Structures are given as C-alpha cells and as structure tokens.
Amino acid sequence: AAGVIQSPRHLIKEKRETATLKCYPIPRHDTVYWYQQGPGQDPQFLISFYEKMQSDKGSIPDRFSAQQFSDYHSELNMSSLELGDSALYFCASSLGFSRRETQYFGPGTRLLVL
Amino acid sequence: GIQVEQSPPDLILQEGANSTLRCNFSDSVNNLQWFHQNPWGQLINLFYIPSGTKQNGRLSATTVATERYSLLYISSSQTTDSGVYFCAVGNDYKLSFGAGTTVTVRA
Numbered sequence: 001a002a003g004v005i006q007s008p009r010h011l012i013k014e015k016r017e018t019a020t021l022k023c024y025p026i027p028r029h030d031t032v033y034w035y036q037q038g039p040g041q042d043p044q045f046l047i048s049f050y051e052k053m054q055s056d057k058g059s060i061p062d063r064f065s066a067q068q069f070s071d072y073h074s075e076l077n078m079s080s081l082e083l084g085d086s087a088l089y090f091c092a093s094s095l096g097f098s099r100r101e102t103q104y105f106g107p108g109t110r111l112l113v114l
Numbered sequence: 115g116i117q118v119e120q121s122p123p124d125l126i127l128q129e130g131a132n133s134t135l136r137c138n139f140s141d142s143v144n145n146l147q148w149f150h151q152n153p154w155g156q157l158i159n160l161f162y163i164p165s166g167t168k169q170n171g172r173l174s175a176t177t178v179a180t181e182r183y184s185l186l187y188i189s190s191s192q193t194t195d196s197g198v199y200f201c202a203v204g205n206d207y208k209l210s211f212g213a214g215t216t217v218t219v220r221a
Contacts, residue, residue: 042211056207102162
C-alpha cells in the first residue's frame with residue numbers, strides 16, 4: 001500500500017539558512033499534518049491543512065510557513081534556521097473530513113542545523 | 115490542551131514476556147492512536163482506537179473512553195518489539211502525544 005512520502009530524508013543546514021521540506025500524502029487523502037520531534041522528546045503538532053486550507057495551528061514559529069497545493073502535497077518552509085530547529089519532522093495524512101480518521105505518518109525528515 | 119500521561123516510562127522485558135502499557139488522558143477524545151517508534155525513528159501506526167478493543171497479532175489494545183484511559187498489551191515479546199511506544203489523542207485536527215514508554219526486550 002502507498003504510504004506518505006517525505007523528502008528529503010536527511011538535511012544539513014547552517015544557522016540562518018532556509019530549508020524546505022516536502023510531503024506527499026497517501027493518494028486520496030485530503031488532510032496533511034506537520035509534527036516536530038526534538039531529540040528525546042515526543043512529537044509536537046505544528047500545523048495542518050484540510051482541502052488546501054489551514055485547519056489548525058500549533059506551536060509553529062513565525063519563521064516557519066507551510067501550505068498545501070492543488071495536488072494535496074504540502075511544503076514546510078523554514079527560514080532563519082536556529083540550532084534548536086534540529087529535529088525530526090514528520091508529515092502525516094488522513095481523510096480528514098470527519099476528524100475521526102487514522103493519521104498515517106511518513107518516515108520523517110531529519111534536519112540538522114549546524 | 116489535552117494532557118496525556120503514559121506509564122511506565124521505561125520497561126525492560128525478557129524475550130517471551132507479556133506486558134501492559136497505559137495511557138491516561140485528561141479530556142474526552144474522538145481520536146486515539148498507538149504508535150511504535152523504532153530505533154530508526156519511524157513512527158509505525160499500531161492502532162486507531164478511540165474506544166473498544168482491537169487485536170493485531172501479538173498486540174492488542176483497549177480504550178475505555180468513559181474513564182479516559184487506554185491500554186496496550188504486548189504478548190510473547192520479541193527483540194524487534196524494542197523501541198518507544200507513544201499514545202496520541204485528539205479532538206480536532208491535531209494529535210497530542212504522551213511522553214512515551216521505552217521498551218527494551220532482551221534476548
């Protein structure tokens with residue numbers, strides 16, 4: 001079965017640089033979620049999109065922005081990177097219209113900021 | 115937001131042993147999922163179980179929504195069961211995760 005695809009899988013950036021993470025949801029899924037997991041921590045919700053509109057927002061820094069495109073893929077843009085942004089970033093997808101659906105997680109993008 | 119507490123924080127098992135992991139949450143929810151995070155960081159979805167009981171091989175889970183807790187049972191544990199088990203709950207578009215239970219299965 002098709003799964004959530006994230007790219008790149010690994011990314012190394014310098015402080016103050018920008019990064020773009022991409023997420024391709026499971027086919028026919030209309031809702032995308034982004035989570036950030038710091039070292040030794042649990043995943044924290046950043047932002048979600050349903051049918052290309054922002055549906056919920058968590059503790060996402062102002063330096064980060066995201067959007068969902070017409071083909072339902074999503075991109076998380078991160079600017080002015082800081083050392084503390086080093087983390088594992090997960091994208092998840094679901095059929096979100098009822099909000100009672102399983103969220104399926106991608107393999108994650110491991111970002112290291114030097 | 116919803117508070118999620120998992121216990122125990124750490125669990126060391128001998129191969130073949132059985133175990134129970136617990137997840138307590140502070141409010142009613144319409145989404146509850148159990149995940150296994152393997153040593154490579156992948157989050158594997160185990161169960162979507164906002165209420166009731168489900169079984170999948172050696173794993174089973176029960177959620178008692180009225181009492182705001184869920185249990186994950188691991189039977190006949192194997193070394194490949196090692197990793198962190200997360201419970202995550204939600205009422206809207208986001209999931210709130212517990213701190214996880216780190217399970218180590220020794221051969």
